[in-house]
Each structure stands twice: as C-alpha cells, then as structure tokens.
Amino acid sequence: MLDKNELTYVATHFDFWDKLNPLEKNIFENNIVKVKYNKGFNLHSSDSECLGVLLIKSGGLRVYILSEDGREVTLYRLSPNDVCVLSASCILNNITFDVHIDAESDTEAYLLNIGAFSRLHSQNVYVENFAYKNTIERFSDVMWAFEQILFLSFDKRLAIFLLDELNKSDSDEITLTQDQIAKYIGSAREVVSRMLKAFQNQGILEQSRGSIRITDKNKLKHLI
Amino acid sequence: MLDKNELTYVATHFDFWDKLNPLEKNIFENNIVKVKYNKGFNLHSSDSECLGVLLIKSGGLRVYILSEDGREVTLYRLSPNDVCVLSASCILNNITFDVHIDAESDTEAYLLNIGAFSRLHSQNVYVENFAYKNTIERFSDVMWAFEQILFLSFDKRLAIFLLDELNKSDSDEITLTQDQIAKYIGSAREVVSRMLKAFQNQGILEQSRGSIRITDKNKLKHLI
Numbered sequence: 001m002l003d004k005n006e007l008t009y010v011a012t013h014f015d016f017w018d019k020l021n022p023l024e025k026n027i028f029e030n031n032i033v034k035v036k037y038n039k040g041f042n043l044h045s046s047d048s049e050c051l052g053v054l055l056i057k058s059g060g061l062r063v064y065i066l067s068e069d070g071r072e073v074t075l076y077r078l079s080p081n082d083v084c085v086l087s088a089s090c091i092l093n094n095i096t097f098d099v100h101i102d103a104e105s106d107t108e109a110y111l112l113n114i115g116a117f118s119r120l121h122s123q124n125v126y127v128e129n130f131a132y133k134n135t136i137e138r139f140s141d142v143m144w145a146f147e148q149i150l151f152l153s154f155d156k157r158l159a160i161f162l163l164d165e166l167n168k169s170d171s172d173e174i175t176l177t178q179d180q181i182a183k184y185i186g187s188a189r190e191v192v193s194r195m196l197k198a199f200q201n202q203g204i205l206e207q208s209r210g211s212i213r214i215t216d217k218n219k220l221k222h223l224i
Numbered sequence: 225m226l227d228k229n230e231l232t233y234v235a236t237h238f239d240f241w242d243k244l245n246p247l248e249k250n251i252f253e254n255n256i257v258k259v260k261y262n263k264g265f266n267l268h269s270s271d272s273e274c275l276g277v278l279l280i281k282s283g284g285l286r287v288y289i290l291s292e293d294g295r296e297v298t299l300y301r302l303s304p305n306d307v308c309v310l311s312a313s314c315i316l317n318n319i320t321f322d323v324h325i326d327a328e329s330d331t332e333a334y335l336l337n338i339g340a341f342s343r344l345h346s347q348n349v350y351v352e353n354f355a356y357k358n359t360i361e362r363f364s365d366v367m368w369a370f371e372q373i374l375f376l377s378f379d380k381r382l383a384i385f386l387l388d389e390l391n392k393s394d395s396d397e398i399t400l401t402q403d404q405i406a407k408y409i410g411s412a413r414e415v416v417s418r419m420l421k422a423f424q425n426q427g428i429l430e431q432s433r434g435s436i437r438i439t440d441k442n443k444l445k446h447l448i
Binding site: 065067068071073092094095096097125126128129132133135136137139140142143144146147149150151186 | 289291292295297316318319320321349350352353356357359360361363364366367368370371373374375410
C-alpha cells in the first residue's frame, strides 16, 4: 500500500480519483504498487500479458512499433508524470494495434494492475473517459511522428530531433549512439551516420563515441 | 427536422441517445440536418470552420493528411453508417493535428452541428465518451495505414489495396485512375504505374483508361 504522500501524488495524475465512490477508491488503493524497470527492459509487447496503467515517477518509456523484419519506429516517449494507458490496451476494445514499450532509462512508476483497472474502467464512465482521453493525446503524438517521417526531409527531421534532445539535457552534449538516434526517429543507422557526418562538415556538431556535442546551435536551428 | 424513421436511424448510430435527458434530446433533434456533398468536395481542412459530427447515409468520405508541398496520405475512408468525429475536432482538446476530409463520391449524411455537439459534449459524459471511442477506432485505422506504409513492400501494399477494392465492388473491375490509387495508398503515381505494369506482365490484371480488371485474383492473393 502506498503512503499518504504517494497516494496524493497518484490521485493528482489519475484525475478520475474524485469521481470514484468509496468502494472504488478502496479497489484503487489496494491495487496500485510501485514498480521498477531497468533500462532496456521490455514491459509490453504483442506477446506479453497486459500489465495495467502506469504513472511514471522517474525515468522514461519509449513506445514503438516493430516490423516483422525487426525494424522499429518510435511513436512517442513518456516522461515523469506521464500516464501510460497502452500498457492496458487489452481492455480497450477499440485499440486493434500492437505496440512495444521499453524502459529508456532506469524507471520508477506506479502500476495500477490490469484487474483493478478493468473493473474500474467498466463500472465508472470517468475512468473509461480518462483512458480514452489519454489515448487520444497519444494519437496526436503519433500523428506528429508520422507527419515527420512521411513529410519532412531527413536533414530537418534529424535537426529537430537533436534540438529537442538538447533542450531536454540542458547542455550542449547529447549522449546517444547513432543506433539509438536511428531507432528514435524511425530511420536506419547508415542514414543517420551519413547525415551526422554532413552536419559535422558544416561545423554544426562534433561526434565522439556514443555522444554528440552541438557546436553551432544557430546553424542547426536554421535547418528547420 | 428529421422524420421519425430518420430519427430512429440516427439514434441507433449515435448510441449516446438513450443517455440524453429530454432537454438534450430536444437540442439534438433541433440541430441535426440532412446534408449532401458532391464528389470531390472538401468538407474539412485546417483552414475551414468546424462542421460538427457526421453520420454517413450514402457515399463515402476520405480522411487524409497533406504535406506543405501537396503530398497526400490517406488515413482511412468512411462508408455508410460510419460516424465522422474528426470533422468536429476543434472541440476535442486532445486532438492537436489537422486532417482533411473529402467526399469520395456523392455523399448524403446527417450533420449534428458543432454548436449542439459542443454543448452536449460538455454537459453529458456519454456524448464525450462516444466521441472518444469513435476517435480511438480511427486511431487504430491510422496505425494500420501507417504500418502498411512504413513496413510493407510496395507490391504487397498495392495487392492488398486492389483486393480490398475488389471485395467492395462485387465485380472484377476497379474503376480508379492511377492517380487516385496513388493518393489512397500514400504513394506517387509513377510508382503505382510501374507496379501495375509489372502486375499486368504477370497476368494478374489488365488496364484500360480509368479502370483495372483483375484477371487472376489468386495470383494477386498469393502476393500477400
């Protein structure tokens, strides 16, 4: 059972809390636990059992699709305070696609297990609505990702990605391998490698093993 | 005002009807009208005003995204009895992307105008719920479209598309131009043209101006 502070935190982010009756609050409290996932752990896939709904406390998750021949396309990434509903997609009838969810870094989260979530979801329309609203936000994320993949030239996509990463990190260093970048933006490592080299030749960045230092942010912005 | 038969039809498909109170039913009845769109008419775009929710009676709609340089990618198509909610996306806060909606053929529909829908949506959680559920179904359609575009080889995509069209038409004839096919499957006309010629050489189909006759359905199925 979570302590009082944790429960307050959780109730703020599962904003159906106020619409639960006492019995439902009881179900909620008895079925939410703190979980930890190591970096790289796959917590949801087409084969795995349905986990439930997650509220991320620290770390982050990456949600992606996987082709039969092993190609990955990242749909979106979740950060602390984000709620992950697709890890409970088995009870959402209208979701007919499969996603994979990995911990991007060591991640702590609160997990409302699938049994409790299923029960609350079926008997309380506000819980159902919460799940839908969250899913539709992710729909918007997915549309954004696909518009980038389908419509943007690759140099723009890579520039946007690098600037986003830069803004997150609060430094001029991005600690990602070419392989990771390729996965995140749905491309091949060779293509990323070629474009990073081109950026390097333009004096935009310097590469070293597993990290990239942006030396001219304005030039990078200018690409977009 | 719709007649009794029409209202029964409409109430069946807007399945929040039973959850409306008498006043809300009144709002609904006074704000739903029959509309007609000519083939090719653009009824929703990023610039246009928000129409409201549509229930298609006959004909069909195509929902697509458009790049800055004019490339189209079809997200999904709607048929009779389908409800179109993205034509009211302005009141759905979580939808942050723009789509375009065209009439694919002469189309008759029932339109619940945006003012009434907005009012019902904000005061009745079941109307809100209906809009979300419908949107999430479309999310699944979109994921399907994107998985095809991103993961399937082009011959498979085209074969699946032709078989779908064949099943709809109940004949061995598909009356679509290469240009239309390219739009529907999010490709370029030249690519479609090349692949259709390859299929023709394999004895799968015959082409004439604006239409395609499938001569060997089994060979086509075999491609998938």
